[in-house]
Amino acid sequence: MNASACLAALALLLAGCDQAPAPAQGFAGLGEDASTFAQVERGRALQFPADHAAHAGYRIEWWYVTANLKDAEGRDWGAQWTLFRSALRPGADQPGWASPNLWLGHAALSGPYGHQFSETQARGGIGQAGVQATPFRAWIDAWSLRSLSGTGLEHLQMQAAGNDFSYRLQLRSEQPLVLHGDHGYSEKSGQGQASYYYSQPFYQVSGEIERAGVRHQVSGQAWLDREWSSQPLAAGQSGWDWFSLHLDSGAKLMLFQVRQAAGKPYKAGTWIAADGQVQALGAERITLTPLGWTRLKDGRRVPTRWQVALTQPAVQIEVEALLPEAWMGTRFPYWEGPVRVRGSNGGQGYLEMTGYAP
Numbered sequence: 372m373n374a375s376a377c378l379a380a381l382a383l384l385l386a387g388c389d390q391a392p393a394p395a396q397g398f399a400g401l402g403e404d405a406s407t408f409a410q411v412e413r414g415r416a417l418q419f420p421a422d423h424a425a426h427a428g429y430r431i432e433w434w435y436v437t438a439n440l441k442d443a444e445g446r447d448w449g450a451q452w453t454l455f456r457s458a459l460r461p462g463a464d465q466p467g468w469a470s471p472n473l474w475l476g477h478a479a480l481s482g483p484y485g486h487q488f489s490e491t492q493a494r495g496g497i498g499q500a501g502v503q504a505t506p507f508r509a510w511i512d513a514w515s516l517r518s519l520s521g522t523g524l525e526h527l528q529m530q531a532a533g534n535d536f537s538y539r540l541q542l543r544s545e546q547p548l549v550l551h552g553d554h555g556y557s558e559k560s561g562q563g564q565a566s567y568y569y570s571q572p573f574y575q576v577s578g579e580i581e582r583a584g585v586r587h588q589v590s591g592q593a594w595l596d597r598e599w600s601s602q603p604l605a606a607g608q609s610g611w612d613w614f615s616l617h618l619d620s621g622a623k624l625m626l627f628q629v630r631q632a633a634g635k636p637y638k639a640g641t642w643i644a645a646d647g648q649v650q651a652l653g654a655e656r657i658t659l660t661p662l663g664w665t666r667l668k669d670g671r672r673v674p675t676r677w678q679v680a681l682t683q684p685a686v687q688i689e690v691e692a693l694l695p696e697a698w699m700g701t702r703f704p705y706w707e708g709p710v711r712v713r714g715s716n717g718g719q720g721y722l723e724m725t726g727y728a729p
Contacts, residue, residue, distance in 0.1 A: 408461045408601035411565045417555045419548070420523050422567070423597070424504035425456055425472070427463045432456050432599030434502065434509045434516060436529055437615060437721040438540060438576050439709055440591035447693055448580060448589055449481040449709030449721065450538050451488075452516060452529050454502070454509050456495075470496025476511040477701060478531035480538060481708050484582055486697040489533025524548070524571055524595065529578075540578035542593050544571055549649055551625065551641050557598070559629055560608060561637050566600035572615065572623040572643060592617045594721065607632040610726015612659065614640075614679065614690060616710075618718040621645030624686070626652070626679065628659055630726065642684060656682045665695035670729040673706045677722075688714035692722065 409428030426432055433455045440448040455475040464470050472495030479488040493500035493511050500511035507518040507527070514531040518524070519541070527542040549570045551557045557568035574593035579586055594615045609632045616624040626640035638659065640652035658681075661674030675692035690710050697708025705725045712718035 408458070410602075411556065411567055411600050413553060413556045413565075415556070415567070417550060417567065417569060420504045420507065422504075422569075423502070423507050423524065425464070425502045426599050427458070428461050429599045430458050430461075430601040433596075435596040435598075436516065436542070436593055437707075437709075438529075438542075438574075438591055438593035439617060439719045439721070440540075440576060440580070440589040442580075442587040442589050446483050447709065447711075447719075448483075448587070448591075449479075449693070449697075450529075450540065450580065451477065451479040451481075451707060451721075452514070452531055453477040454500070454511055454514075454516070456502070464501075465496055467496050468494065470494060472496070474500035474511050475702075476500070476514050476531075477699065478514060478533055478538075479697075479699065479707065480533075480536040480580060480582065481694050481697050482580075482582060486694050486708065487533060487536040487582070488699050488701065489531070489536075490701045492702075527574075527595075529593075536580070536582050538578065538580040540576050540580075540589075540593070542574040542576050542595075544573040544575065546571070546573035546647050549623075549641065549643055549647070552639065552651060558639065559637065564600075564602055566598045568596070568598045570597065570615075570625065571595040572617070572625070573647075592719070594623070608637070610724070612674075612677075613723040614677075614710075614720065616690070616712055616718055616720035618712065618716045620716060622716070624681075624720075626657060626659065628657075640681075642681070650684075652681065662689065663691075665692070667696065667698055669704075671698075671727050673724055673727045675706075675722075686715055688712050688716050688718075690720070690722065 408430045436452045438450040457473045459471045474493040476491045502509040509516045516529045520526045530539045551568040558565045572594045576593045577590045611629045613627040623643035628636040628638045630636045638654040638657045642650040660678040663676030664672045665675045675695040677690045693709045707723045710722045
């Protein structure tokens, strides 16, 4: 995720399914006080496989996979699978409709014939959606992300289907998980708001996609993001731009900026060497400059071409959307789609953008 549009969508689900919400603070109300929930604290050691499962004390979390794929004809495709959990109140899950958990799923397929997406939602406690740690399984209705071997995330199967598309993919990686920020403590505002955040960016992918009744064998790379929090943003933060990039050298790069209603955006990132060595990147090392804008059908303008520069390591690249129209017209709309990378480093990846008004 790349922290993701799940935050906004879940905030709206929460508002629609519980008592009347407090006045919104920050982007989609995500700056609202969450003091009754568990707080993200620096120094908490992440524990696996336990942290692959849901965290009952926290308000918001997600499991997020993006895959850059090619078919037998060399054409580019992109697949997105997301599962989000939002708690109406703190406390352990309960069977039946008394469960405090709301679940939301997004799936998308981008390719030579355009961009398709689907959305589904569920209430916890009735078996319709959930996540378990061992063996790992995350599901909502017939969509699932589950372990095929081992006790962790080393070998997964990912499947989903929507109107006119579906995919069934296998993901494999023997690389260690990547902890972002300070050993998994990822700041989002500079004012104390943060999340716990880790990724598996080294998946190799194989499998099958279907578009308009035609099946295609595909292979490529995938990136899993795992994040949870209770109050991830500060009041006045208006949206974010998030990059997860697979570079041709084998290195990986995660960058984000959370835009402020007033003042400079909050920036951070992670450089992941091909051997898995990790460097946290502060704002002073990151420059993100929009170069080209796309006007969407509803009048929004979103930057679908970016210049990205880093110092230590030195990187000068241009990131461009494969499908500028890759708009997720879900309950809370956002832009999410595959990108190509050119410049000092070639590559591919995904970009997510939220908070751009019509």
